[in-house]
Amino acid sequence: MFRDEVPFFLSKERGKVIYLASSNKNIDIYFDMLQEKGIKNIVKVDDLLDDESFYRINYELIDTIKNKKEYIILISLEGILKNYIFDGERLCLKLGKVISQKDLIEKLESSGYTRNYLVEKRMEYSIRGDIFDVFPPSGENPVRIEFFGDEIDRISYFSIYTQKTVEKISEVYMYIDKNNENRISFMNIVEKIHKKDLKLFIENPELLRYRLEENVLRDREKEKEIRDFFIDVEEKFTPLEVIKSDNKKFSRKKDFTKDGIKYNEFSQIRENDYIIHENYGVGIYLGIEIIDNKDYLMIKYAGEDKLYVPIDGINRIERYICDPGNVPEIYNLGRRGFKKRREKLEEEMLQFAKDIVAIQAKRAMNIGYSFSPDTVWQDEFEEKFQYTETRDQRRAIEDVKRDMESSKVMDRIVCGDVGYGKTEVAVRATFKAIMDGKQVLLIAPTTVLAQQHFERFQERFQEYPITMDILSRLKSDKEQNETIKKLQSGSLDVVIGTHRALSSDVKFNNLGLIIVDEEQKFGVKAKESLKKIRNSVDMLTLTATPIPRTLNLALLGIRDISVIETAPEGRIPVETMIMDNNKKEIRDAIMREIAREGQVFYIYNVVKSMEKKLEELRKIVPKFINIEYIHGKMTPKEIKARLRAFEDGEIDILLSTTIIENGIDIENANTIIIEGMDKLGLSQVYQLRGRVGRGKRKGYCYLVKDADKDFGKKAAQREESLKNLEPTGGGFQLSLEDMRIRGAGEILGDKQHGALETFGYNLYMKLLKEEIGKVKGEEKSENIVKIDLDEEAFIPDSYISSNEKLVIYRRALDIDNLDELLLLERELRDRFGKEPREVKNLFRFLKIKILAKIANVVEIKSTEDGYFISFNEVLVNFEKLHKLISDGKARYSQREKGLYYKGEMVEFLEWYLGGENDRVL
Structure with a gap:
């Protein structure tokens, strides 16, 4: 039945087509193939497991049947057995249409919708200023409507993960009435369609009948209904064709480039969370308060003490992550309790930092084999990968190749959730090693995993003259000895095995790369063996949830890490x-x-x-x-x-x-x-x-x-x-959370346990990195610009709610270039609507801050008729300032060592950093 890997009757037929498939697997195959052929209006009715997916498919089905002249419906036996809503209220929204938001809310809530601040699932709606988000039971994506008064000014689909617009549209039709209980059978729906236009195909009717009798139905009434269905279609539909299917499997190159990272942050601070300020210690976050037209973070300390931190000091605050069994010590603000404790612990951290730097120096001295650049064969081999790599996967591949081509011995961890493509990174590294005549060892903690890797590698290497074998309990002693001999002679390129491959009798002819999958699953003896090899042979570690010690060493730079956190397209959260x-x-x-x-x-x-x-x-x-x-x-x-x-x-x-x-x-x-x-x-x-x-x-x-x-x-x-x-993408974050639950003290030894308890994991790591920098003689380069513009520059609660705007503030204050700042500004406009004056001022403030930092400005403050600007005198461009002064646009104060300027600050900084033709003042 397959011609050119496409069901011929579906790819050529036009009009109204219903295809009853004998398996859900076939439906998925046909659906993908037809989409690849560019055929429109395909509906698949298969996995009707929960209410949400049922309503989505139901409304998509009736929308297609009622409103499309041509379509293909791929339906399973379970789909035939379901009863469907055939009538429902369909809402039409178009650009320029006038509709009362109040009426729209009443319509949605009477149909079972609930309001949420951000839409996260179907049957939710959200209102934020002029932005109205709604996720109907029909359609793939939620819909964003922007109002101008009661007139629809913009309509778009947006991503449930990033909350950002993915496609602008001029109109949308949504079925909203989920409460309609007047349901009819699929056969009744078929009866309602013009039969002369309908073409009906049944795949493997004998198999379908067998499944009804033996596997699915015990309900006599339903059994009769289906038997009647077969009789009806044979009698009433002349275009009926019976199809024999061999359930053939196909592989197709899929595009896995969609972002799957959810918009909220794992370390997001919420009200009543413990937080830690690097100067004052642990406190309780109480929320945001507006003081003198600016947002401040309010933190409670011992007694009635409260600290108000300006929003631009947010980088000094972290969510407190440590052993949950211990309530952290909270100090008074006016005393030196935390400061004294910090000074004492920093002495111990300094010694620990020296130990770490010594390890890093030793590692840097390990000179390894430098692999050759990629060959034509490598390019050809990678092109045959059946999926399109995700952004993070490509980055991880590049990291590994760069390590292999350098003279340094590679010790890299590739961390990514299950199914995110770590194995392909290992496959490409293996191929690269073999191209230079080196042998590769891949070890896995279980025979099951080793066998699966063996089969996957075999499949990828089948067109190339690469020899490989497996070394595990699945092989007899005689077979294992044969494999060991081939390794010693060099006639075997790749061996995949369990800890057996680390035994003393296993010798290699020219080992160049070791790949370790899930290192934390190995025993102490195997880990010791790996530690000895690590200093002389390139090593690649694959893990979905790195053990805290491994993760910690990676974050400290003792080992390198590549994180794959982009979810494959179509990945549905478990x-x-x-x-x-x-x-x-x-x-x-x-x-x-x-x-x-x-x-x-x-x-x-x-x-x-x-x-x-x-x-x-x-x-x-x-x-x-x-x-x-x-x-x-x-x-x-x-x-x-x-x-x-x-x-x-x-x-x-x-x-x-x-x-x-x-x-x-x-x-x-x-x-x-x-x-x-x-x-x-x-x-x-x-x-x-x-x-x-x-x-x-x-x-x-x-x-x-x-x-x-x-x-x-x-x-x-x-x-x-x-x-x-x-x-999606939670494995790496879960390691941090697991560390919090089990107590992170054991990771770094008893001596550092007190420091971890005092500072929490995040601040501890920050301070330890600073100590490492001191030992290395690195200057702490923190170019802080003091800016006082004397204007309202904050995010009002009426524009973005407290918890969400804390995330936005953190993102905004981390930005150090104008392009990213512009992208964030556009994102807020998309997600929350037209920004109020205070938010415009905030982005102007951030722009000035970025430009001032580049210009080596120390301070900017508003004056009665302009601004006072103080520069780093070592790095100041005096030629430009003299020109400004001689033109009468500014005056220099020798006493205050700064410039008084009467113009627009952004224009001044752009001119100062640019050429003569850039916005002449």
Whole structure:
């Protein structure tokens, strides 16, 4: 049935087409292919798991059927079984249209919408000044409407992640009535369509009937309905064609360039959070207060003491992250308590800094092999990668190549969430090493992960004369000895293995690169072996959640780090839910996944009662569902065979220990149930959760806990952390959060524990880096410009709410160039509407600050008829100032050592930094 990898009847047919597919997998394949062919108006009705996705698909379906002359509907058996809303209120919004915002709000709220400050999910709306955001049940993206009075002045789609506009449009149609309960069957919808225009195709009807009888339906009424459906379509639709499908799989190059980072910051400070000021210590953040037309951060200290920090001092404040078991000590402001404590601890930090610098110096002296620049083969090999690299992935690849080509021994960590493309970074580094005749070792903590890497590398290298083998328990002693001989002789380019590859009998002929996947999973002996090799051979470490020690060493510069945090396009966040250990709830979760032809991981980390758990599960689900288990005490061949059967779809539920937390990549398994979550670490739960949601389907993670069991404060914090993690890109951030929960003192040893408790993790790292700079003899270059413009320059609450504007302030004050400042200004206008006078003044202030810093200005302050400007006398351009004075536009005060200027400050600074023709004053 496949011609040029496209279903011919779909790519050539025009008009109204309905295609009943025999599997959801086929629907996904056809949908992608047809989109690549540029065919419009394709609707796929497959994964109707939750209400949100059902309403979206429902409204897209009726919108297409009612309003498009040509379309293709790809529908599954489950889609046929659903009842649909066929009538609903459709709202039309066009540029220039006059509509009362009050009427619009009433319409939305009567349909079940709720108001939120920022729209984050469907059926929410938001009002911020003239900006009206709404996320209807229909359509892919939320809609932003900007009003001028009651007239629509702008309409656009915006990203739920960045909150920024992605596409401007002139009109939009939205179905808003979610409360319509008058539903009809899909067959009734078909009846309503003009039959003479309709072409209906059924794929594998025998398979569909079998699935109805054996796998899905136990409801006699529904069974009859479907049987009648087949009779009806055969009798009433002459264009009916029966299609045989071989369920063939295809690979296509996909564009994975979409940004997936959510707009809010992990370290965002909220009211009543502990914060730490580098000069005054830990306090409690109370919010923002306006004093003399400026925003100040209000911080509570011991007793009734309060500190008011001007907003441009925000870089001196951090969210306090340390051991949650200890309440931090809060000092009075008027005493020297914190200052004395800081001075004492800085002495200890200075010694620690000297130790770190010594390690860095030793590392810099390690001269390694300099790999050659990329070859034509390398370019050709990389071009065959089936996905388009994300921005961060490209950067990580460039970092690794640069390290390999330098004379320094590489020791780089590539950190990225599951499915973000770390393996491809390793694949390219491997190919580069082989091009120079070097051997490569990749080691993984489990035989399962090693096997998966072996298969992926084989697939990528299949067109090239590269020899590779695997060294693990999956091989017999005889096979392992053969592999070792080939390594010693140099006839093997790549070996992938477990810690077995680090044994003393394994010798290489010309080892040039070691790749370590999930280093934290290895034992002490393996880590010691790696430490010995690290100083002489280029090493690349891959990790989704770097252990705190590794992360810390990377942040201190002892090891290099590349972070991949851009989510692949189409990646849907995994939904995490906590549920009680209840048979009905567990059965429902399983059956929801089975109903959409998916598979389930069930994590149960107790080997001795694994078979008992297997029988429990078999009792609560229908007999046609196949369940098997794996655990680390089984033979490697048994594990491999069952994993293969699961991957091939022969097993519906895989009961497993945490053995599957790394490396298992099965796109059809999108529900994971984790029993005994309280006994697992936060990073471990996160890794397990990463086994699902790796494709385009929504993934679900159920954390099972006993309702009557008290897990304690730290377990409760783990639970809360998992719920609050960014939906994508959270692995790196989770390491910091895990560090906070477990207490960061153990990372740096007992001597630094007190410093960590006092300063918190963020400030500690900042101060330690300063001490390292002192040891290295680096000058602390902090060009602070004192600016007093005597005008209202802040963000009013009426424009942006307190918590959100703190994020904006931090971003704004970190900007050091005009291009980025302009982008932020445009973003605020897009997200929050036309800026008030105070915000315009703020951006003018920031522009002056950036220009003044470049111009080596020390101070700017308003005067009665202009400005007073003081320069760094060593770096001042006297020629330009003399010209200004001689032209009568300024006068110099010898006593105050500064310039009095009567013009516009931005124009002056641009002229001073530019040429004679730049805005002549």
